Each structure stands twice: as structure tokens, then as C-alpha cells.
Amino acid sequence: DQQVKQNSPSLSVQEGRISILNCDYTNSMFDYFLWYKKYPAEGPTFLISISSIKDKNEDGRFTVFLNKSAKHLSLHIVPSQPGDSAVYFCAASEGGSGGSNYKLTFGKGTLLTVNP
């Protein structure tokens, strides 16, 4: 039973355009959400997070939106760059902002390809 779902295995966008990666969750106890990026032969790298008390968090080119009623979050990358090409994982945990230190439940990931 997958509690965190990333339904798009892959996404291809042109350099300079917006990339939108989506994630759905089923466990209503999740209250802290994170996005990680993974290049081949490297471990996942933390990108951005959001607590359930917020509906938006921005960090430079990256913005995460949370819709609690729909149990849906999305990651927007604007503008997309070729170096953004990687696998993006959505992850969730329980326990609020302190819960980022607890068990993370991951989706299967979305391969983003940004074409020059």
C-alpha cells in the first residue's frame, strides 16, 4: 500500500520553462513534506520542505505547494535548467517540523529531463 504516490515516472521540459512535479499522499497523519533530488551514483539531496501549517514555501527557483484537503503537493521549478535533470522524490513524515527527523516515506520518484 503506497502512502506516497508520484504518478508520473518521467517529465520532459524545455530549458527556461516551468517544471511541475506532482505528489499525492493517502496518510492523513503526514504533516511534513520534503522534496529530494537524486543524480545517478549519488545519494538523494534535500531540496525544499513544507509543514502542513503552510500552503506554500519558496526557495529561489523552487516552490512547493501543499493542498491538504486534496492530499496533494507539487514542486515548481522556474526557470528549468539542464542541470536540474535528475530523479525527484517526494517524501512525507509525521510529527510536524520536528518530524523531518523521523521516518520518511518516499514516492517512487519522477525523472525530470530538461532539454537545452
Place this chain on the structure above:
Amino acid sequence: DAGVTQSPTHLIKTRGQQVTLRCSPKSGHDTVSWYQQALGQGPQFIFQYYEEEERQRGNFPDRFSGHQFPNYSSELNVNALLLGDSALYLCASSQTQNIQYFGAGTRLSVL
């Protein structure tokens, strides 16, 4: 400042053998979590260690065990290896109430 380091990077074992994987956390971090990533899947939580105790455990059999040392480094042990244990094993470290940072992982192949 060194990040999370894992050793070895690659390992080949045969069914029934035992394996030990090692992790050194990022400087200043006191919590270590272990994840298993099978091909085409997201990382799955195995367990987490804090203050040398197992704090949380995922849905993995008792063949998977771990340890945390006083210097916060950690080991993951897997006994009686099965073909299905072939995966990338990731270690993540964190401070209390902070983000988990991952190492590059150990690729385990069971033949």
C-alpha cells in the same frame, strides 16, 4: 566539512551470507537512519538510531539489525542474505528536528 560517508560503495555476496554496512554521519549530527532502495523504487525506511538506541523501525524482518556507536557512526547488519536483499542501501544523518542528509549509498548484490 565532510558529509555523510558510507562504506563500502559496492559489495557482492552470496545467498545465506551476512553483510555489514557502515555509515559516518555529517559532523554535528546525532541521528542515523537507514533506507533500502530497490531498482525503480523510492527509498524504504529500515530503522533509525538515536543515542545508541533503535528509535523507530520500518517493516523489515529481524534479519536486519543495526548499531550506533558513541561517536554517532552506525552499522547495518543483514543476516541470511536473500536474492531480494539486492538493493542500494542509503544512510541518512540528521540533528534533532532537522533535515535528513543522505550518503551516496552502498550497492549490495546478492548472487
